[in-house]
Amino acid sequence: xxxxxxxxxxxxxxxxxxxxxxxxxxxxxxxxxxxxxxxxxxxxxxxxxxxxxxxxxxxxxxxxxxxxxxxxxxxxxxxxxxxxxxxxxxxxxxxxxxxxxxxxxxxxxxxxxxxxxxxxxxxxxxxxxx
Numbered sequence: 001x002x003x004x005x006x007x008x009x010x011x012x013x014x015x016x017x018x019x020x021x022x023x024x025x026x027x028x029x030x031x032x033x034x035x036x037x038x039x040x041x042x043x044x045x046x047x048x049x050x051x052x053x054x055x056x057x058x059x060x061x062x063x064x065x066x067x068x069x070x071x072x073x074x075x076x077x078x079x080x081x082x083x084x085x086x087x088x089x090x091x092x093x094x095x096x097x098x099x100x101x102x103x104x105x106x107x108x109x110x111x112x113x114x115x116x117x118x119x120x121x122x123x124x125x126x127x128x129x130x
Contacts, residue, residue: 008037014116019116025105025107038066039084044059
């Protein structure tokens with residue numbers, strides 16, 4: 001069961017849509033503490049910042065995409081992760097180190113080449129997305 005008091009890794013993003021690169025990031029994140037909070041920026045129909053104007057998926061679709069993607073590898077909401085909507089966060093600041101670490105994960109090219117922009121384009125070409 002997800003424990004709100006336990007050390008947890010935070011993943012913040014638009015997830016437009018959730019894809020295999022996100023899945024790999026989740027797996028690494030889960031290995032750090034055993035649970036992950038996936039924060040979904042509320043960007044549907046809005047700009048997510050420079051170069052982030054294409055946000056066709058709403059909250060329900062994003063949650064469904066995340067849950068279905070993670071279920072493929074046996075991960076369960078409420079056990080391994082939780083999903084939380086947050087405002088359209090475009091800047092994260094902090095005053096001093098107070099118990100958390102900022103880390104950028106790097107992956108092999110086959111993972112870093114995955115692009116939600118390309119996925120949305122293909123979905124539109126195939127008629128799966130307006």
